[in-house]
Amino acid sequence: MGRIKETSTNFENKKILADECSEVYAANIIGGQWSLVICSWLTNGKMRFGELKKAIPNITERMLTMQLRKLEEYNILTRTVYAEVPPKVVYELTEIGYELKPIIRQMEKWGERHKNLKIE
Amino acid sequence: MGRIKETSTNFENKKILADECSEVYAANIIGGQWSLVICSWLTNGKMRFGELKKAIPNITERMLTMQLRKLEEYNILTRTVYAEVPPKVVYELTEIGYELKPIIRQMEKWGERHKNLKIE
DNA sequence: TACGGTACTATAAAAAAGGTAAGTAATGGG
DNA sequence: CCCATTACTTACCTTTTTTATAGTACCGTA
Structure with missing residues (x-):
């Protein structure tokens, strides 16, 4: 990226x-390897960088940073920096970001159905 | 691919x-550069290889073939070959493929809203 | 017999995406 | 002064995706 x-x-x-x-x-x-998971987690409310990192299996800090920056650039989420040490940065979906929620849920359901198809 | x-x-x-x-x-x-457009077109009914090619701007035959094969493999669409000359191959969404329709429509709407955000 | 149309396939190269590993800044605590 | 913590950044490398270009089989028509 x-x-x-x-x-x-x-x-x-x-x-x-x-x-x-x-x-x-x-x-x-x-689109992109990690964007949907990030958005999916954030639909439940704001999260810190480190929390996202723990929540998402195997993501590297580099990838997380890059995806967050991209999503921020596209106005999907906001980035709030607290002037503390150690640093604290909180990410939260914007209004248009939250509007992805139904899409993500639908994709989730579709994915489930599709997975089950294979097993049968 | x-x-x-x-x-x-x-x-x-x-x-x-x-x-x-x-x-x-x-x-x-x-996901993938062309999958969504292909599926989107097919939600209106079956299409031939050449029709898809004409419908989708700039896609190369290789890319179209590859994406169609992938979608077929995942049971999103079916491929029917007619034993004619010149050859005729028709693609049609499967049941689970058609179930993508609401998702695609929602993404379309979301995309529209997002585009308008930028202009304001 | 050369030509055109359809739906491909093969090969190579370019571009994009993703991964690894190391380093940075600030500061409070030991 | 050294260490730990957090949220990054940087440089470099590998994998995956996309593009470019050419070629194939088939047969009816000219």
Whole structure:
């Protein structure tokens, strides 16, 4: 997840597609290995960096930071820094971020149904 | 989208996460640059390979084939080959595939709302 | 016999995403 | 002065995804 190369075909394609299909636009924002889990946890209320880290299995600090920054950039969550030592940073979903809740829940249910299909 | 390396940390992480969070499991299936658009088109009914190609801007045949194969593998859609020349192959969502429709519509709406936020 | 249309496949290379490991700053406690 | 704690950052490397380009089989038509 470095900075995206704005001259690449990939960048162009993503833009065109996101432009025409809002569901792809949405996917570009909440897609990525860890974004959905982060949002899912935050739908229950604010959390600190360290709490998220403990909550999410195997995520590295680097990945967590990167995803949080991306989500912040897209206005999905807010980042509040408390001027304390050791530092304390709290993340909370914005209004539009909370509006992801029903989508996440639906994906969860769909995922469950799909998993069960396989077993049968 | 070649075959995935089952010894990588990335593979492990995806598996663990998908196991615990069904929304991530779902995202692993319908995530990917083109999957959502393909499914979105197919929610209106069956389509041929060439129709999909024309409908989706800039997709290469390789990408279309790969995504369709993946979706078929996951039982999201069916592939019907007609023994004709020139060949004719028709793709159609399965039952569980059609169940994605509300999710896609919700993502679409959310995407619209989010887009408008930025402009204001 | 060359050509066109359909739905692919193969190979290579570029780009993006993700992972590892180490380091930073500030400060209160021992 | 050293250590622990928290929330990062940096540099580098591997894996995965996406793109580019070319080629295949089939057969009816010209």
